[in-house]
Amino acid sequence: MSSPSKPSALPTQPPGSPKKEKAAPAPAKEKADKADKKPNAKADKAARRAAKLATRPPPPPEAPAQQAGSAAPTTAQAAGNPAGPSRHRRAVAAAEAASTRPAAPPNPAQQYFSHLPLPRDAGTPAAFESGKIHPLVVRLGVLIASGTLRGASARTMAVLEAFREVVHDYVCPEDAVFWKDLNSHISPMIAYLETCRPKGVGVGNAIRWFKGEITRLGENETDATETAQKAALSAAIDVYIRDRIVVAGQVISDNAREKIKPDDVIVVYARSSVVERALLDAIDEMKAKDRNASFSVVVVDSRPLQEGRELLATLTAGGIPCTYTLLPLAATAISRASLVLLGGSSLNSDGALHSRAGTAVVAMLAKEYRVPVVACVETFKLSERVALDDLANNELGAAHDLFSIPTAPALQLPEPLPKSLSTLTLLYDLTPPEHITAVCTEVGFIPPSSVPTLLGKSAITA
Structure with missing residues (x-):
């Protein structure tokens, strides 16, 4: 049997009704004309807007109070205020004018040395008011900041002795652990000393x-x-001061004086406690063997610190014939020298010597005249740092010291200083290892290339 056919779902058109004709597609030419009219309309609209803005009179200047009151309008006010767009246009025009204005030439001192710490006050009242700084540490900070206490060895000994007193006066709370709370107790004091002056390698190693x-x-x-526990810490500090600073300096002095012979001319720069002790011990030993034997010393110095004057007074009091000269005339003295003895603030792992500014000049002149250069440095001043120059790790001195000459009235400069004049005083420089013949330490004479080996031994014995 055949199944009945299903009714069609599509509507049928009643008979006799006219058929609907499909709309003819628009010609391609009309579409192209409409597409061309769109960009032309946008351009005409932009031109009319520009002409309207050009013919509009400029807005009256606002009062200062109104400008201050409307400096930061809200979003709703900016949307409802017709003066908002004009204010924005004026700000954009001012910014464009400022960008086209020629910039002032940068100050070289501010550009290249702005990262270096400036000499600052010790902040004694604030330190006392905080109640977290021991009075002896405050006194030490004043001495360091004022420049009364100089030298890496002297500062390291003073810092350790101050912390020994801090440990002695410290009282641990009942609910705290001694060694944990003591670390928290000394942290503000270390930060205070850092604000007075950068620690340096020697002080940093001792604090670590x-x-x-x-x-x-x-x-x-x-x-x-x-x-x-307090007694154990105090005893450890005493051992560190004795072995790493005092005895180490004496051993370096014994090693260095072996290189000094009768009738030698020794050139030194500025003042180093280790070099000073070596020279005094050498003259005493030489006089003990032969009363007529002697050697002479040329003290090279530079402004503004002129630390060589103190060394000159000490050596002449010890019976050593001395000559005093300034750094610009050092070439004449080094040309007839037998040995150059230099002190140092620290010694980098590549053998470069970080010392008082001017040391590198003396070492380079000695190499030019083929005079041996010996750097006297204790092992607690060794650093794992490697530096190509001394611009990254340096200190700025007081610039006004450059214009205060002790033998003449101070040089009066105009206030303010001209933009073309920059005052700058760097305290340290870096002597390359190729300008150093040998390094004299408490373990003996080593070449600068052997400093990494000595660093490893110092880390094991520390």
Whole structure:
């Protein structure tokens, strides 16, 4: 059987109704004309807007109070205020005019040395008011900031002795652990000393060692009393000062004086405590063997610190014939020298010597005249740092010291200074290792290339 056919779902057109004709597509030419009219209409609209803005009179100037009151309008006010777009256009025009204005030439001192710390005041009242700084540490900060206490060895000894007193006066709270709370107790004091003057390598190594000794108290896990732990820290500080600074300086002096012979001419620069001791010990030993034997010293100095004057007074009091000259005339003295002895603030791992500004000039002149250069540095001043120059790790001195000459009235400069004049005083420079013949340490004479080996041994024995 055949199944009945299903009715069609599409509507049928009743008979007799006219058929609908499809709309003819628009010609391609009309579409192209419409597409061409769109950009032309946009251009005409922009031209009319520009002409309208050109013929509009300029807005009256606003009062200062109105400008201050409407400096930061809200979004709703900006949308409803017709003066908002004109204010924005004026700001854009002012910014464009400022960008086309020629910029002032940068100050070289501010451009290249702005990262270096400036000499600053110790901030004694604030330190006392905080109550977190020990009075002895405040006194030490004043001495360091004023320049009364100079030299890496002297500052390191003073810092350790101050912390020994801090440990002695410290009282641990009942609910705290001694070694943990002591670390928190000395942290503000370390930060205070850093604000007075950058620590330097020697002081930094000593502080790192001291904090390690405090942590080692907790690692031992002993039930020692607070008094016993304080005594252990004080004894450790005494051993560090004795072995790493005092005895090390004496051993370096004994090693360096072996290189000094009768009738030698020794050139030194500025003042170094180790070099000073070596020269005094050498003259005493030489006089003990032969009363007529002697050697002479040429003290090269430079402004503004002129530390060589203090060395000159000490050496002449010790019976050493001395000659005093300034750095610009050092070539004449080095040309007839037998040996150059230099001190240092630190010694980098590549053998470069970080010392008082002017040391590199003396070392380069000595190499030019083929005079041996010996750098006397203790091992606690060794640094793992490597530097191509001394612009990244340096200190700025007081610029006014350049214009105060002790033998003449101070030079009066116009106030303010001309833009073409920059005052700058760098305290340190970097002597390349190729200008150093040998390094004299408490372990003996080593070439500058052996400093990394000595660094490893110092880390093991520390």
